Amino acid sequence: MKSAVENLSPTRAKLTVEVPFEELKPSLDAAYKKIAQQINIPGFRRGKVPPMVIDRQVGRGTVLDEAINEVLPQKYIEALQANDLQPLAQPDIEVTKFEDNETLEFTAEVDVKPTIELPSYEGIEAEVEDVTVADDDVDEQVKALRERFATLTDVERPAADGDFVVLDLKAVKDGEVVEGAEVSGMSYQVGRGGMVEGLDEALVGLSAGEDKTFSSELVGGDQVGEAVEIQVSISQVQEQELPDYDDEFAQLASEFDTIEELSADVRERLGRGKRLEQAAAARDAVLEVLLEKVSVPLPESMVTDELNARRQNIEQQLGQAGISMEKYLEDEEQTVEEFEADLDRRVRDAVAAQFILDEIAKKEELGVDQQELSGHLVRRAQQSGQDPQEFANHMFEHNHIPEMVQEILRGKALAAIVETAVVKDASGNVVELKNLRPDGTIGEPEPEVEAPAAEADEAAEVVEADEAAEESDEAPAQS
Template identity: 55%
Template sequence: MKSAVETLNPTRVRLTVEVPFEELKPSLDAAYKKINQQVTVPGFRKGKIPARVIDQRFGRGAVLEEAVNDALPKFYTEAVNEGELNPLGQPEVDITELKDNELLTFTAEVDIRPAIEIPDYSGIEVTVDAVEISDEDVENSVQQLRERFATTSVVERAAAEGDVVTIDLEAKVDGEVLEDGVAKGVTYTIGSGELLDGIDEAVTGLEAGGSATFTSELKGGSAQGKEAEVKVDVTEVKARELPELDDEFAQLASEFDTLEELKADSRKRLAQSRRFQQATEAQEKVLDALLELVEVPLPEKLLEEEIRTRKHNLEHHQLGQMGMTLEAYLKIQDKTEEQFEAELKEQAEKGIKTQFVLDELVNKEKLSVGQEELTEHLVRRAQSSGMSPDQFAQAVVEGGQVPMLVGEVARGKALAVVVEAATVKDTNGEIVDLDDEDETDETAETVEAAEGTEDAAEEASEERTEKSEG
């Protein structure tokens, strides 16, 4: 076999492959054997029909077609390996010449990973928010804890902001009550903004037994996005009572004996949370700075497929689970379809570029992924997906996504190398030390977000469920 590689552009090549006919013989024998098992010829036992009879009855061309279809993947793979190519996606194959007992010639056009030159990245400098915890931050944190320990009691008065009301709802569109527009015994805290727009104004001032009607745009259900006339009946009003902020509350709500100890712990937890946010911000900014340094040509077909995949995942996984259409989502986001498509393309371009650049860094820095690192990453991904590690692992294996997880960890390690080499300062001009034992997994999360792979395991799980049901 002979092969030649023609570069069409930085991300696409054409392979021209010549195969001497003798190298087709194994596939030709297999074709005769396969046809032998599929057809019946009077006077011959099944599987014992001579090749000349098959040629006479069914045509030599049918045998050659079967043989070529069987042999093409093998010869294509050999040509790819010979040319030391990194193909992306399926090739477009064209048989240019087939001379019986002489020669097979075919071409294969395929996208490839572009050659990338990683420049010196040690000069990258980024600025992140400083970790500053104010007394107000601590007070707000303690107040949130206090809210969780609030008690309620029934009151015989008009409902006011902060009260908890029990209500019945009935929604009409064009004068007709919706099948899914009736709800009874709903508990709602006035002012929380967790239900329909306009409900706070409607129930404020009503006592138990009172009713009101208001107009609101429905956020979900069969008439999502439509204006509805909503009738609300208040069946009960409860006042919320917050515990006193004292040492007794600290003992009730925590393992601490005094309120001051509780506040000190809240300050410590807030600082840890802000440091994590700071590290994430640093990783994102370092990644953006690295991508700015590298010129990466993007394969056109790969980009188109990535855009299609992201749109499908948004519509059928994320929005689908919420019962929301893309049109409703765009309306909530106040975006036109053109703006959405432009953002989707930009995200897809960044995702592909991130993967190419960090994969090249993995090779350049000779980074590898150990079993322990992969297991830790798998457990974290399982937690974020709401699955057990065993369920998640099964979904990933059956979805053929183990290499994807290995790639995520490896690219996370590559980004960690760049972050370590970069200079990170906070808004006060202080050098930020990002040395952390969990840094690799944190950078893996940053890489996932940039590449848009956060839902891959959930998608694998859903695909596995759909196949088993089908």
């Protein structure tokens, strides 16, 4: 077999492959056997029909087509390996020449990983915001704690913002109550939001025993987004009374004896959280500086696929939260054009970062062991709110483990870069990145975890195979 490659662009290549007819013989023999099992010819047992009879009854062209369909994927992969190409998607294959007993010629156009000239990535300098815990931040946390111990008292007055009401609510469309859009006896805090648009405004001023009807849109179910009439009535108005913030409360709500100790603990907890946020910001700032150091050609098909996937994910999340895209853009103070431009920028940066980190992981000869894979699976399961065992089983069953391995390698590459970086806050202080895990994620060190017992050995095999599969024809995982 001979092959040649033509670079159509920095991210797309065209392979021209020539396969001598003698290399087709194994596939041709397999095609005859397969067809012999599928046809019934008088005088011959199934599977024992001679090739010459198959040629006469079925046609030599059918056999050749079957053989080509089998050999093309094999020769395509061989050509990729021979030319050191890493494909990002399925190829567009075209048979350009083929006659019986003659050389088979075909072309394959495919998006490929771009060649990247890595810049120096040691000692990158970046800057992040200062860590500050304002008194207002502490007060907000203290208020939330007090609300957990608050009491509700019935009041004989109209409902106001912050009050609790016991309400009955139903959505009506064309005179009929919408199925699944009716609740009764529900306690709700006025101003909390999270239900139908316009509810809080309708509740303010209502007294126990009164009702109101207003127009809104459904936020869930099969009829999400449809205009309906909302009928709401309240049977109770309750005022929230917060406990005094004193030493007695500190002893009730915590292990501390005084509010000074409790407030100090709240401030310390907030500080730890903000330092985690700062560590994440430092990691991202380092990556941003690295992206500015190198120009990465991007395959537009990959960018488009990722754009569509992210856009769909955002729309699904908004739908689950009962928020329309128009409302979201209004809250974000963005136009559609600004939203699309920002999404496009973020996607292009993410795709470019993948290519750069993959190259660094390869250069640094980074690997993934079973323990690292197990921990990553557990974190991913926790992030998606799934049972770790079920999540791991799903990943193995659907062959997503190579994607998980690639995610870990990219995280380790980023962690290696950040380790040598010099990150300062706005005040000029060097940021200690103690909360950066070896895989690039942010958080406290985790206890050791085990992969699902049934898949433990398989996980180790997959990790080893993935590290040796640079010429795989799978696209890289999207992050």
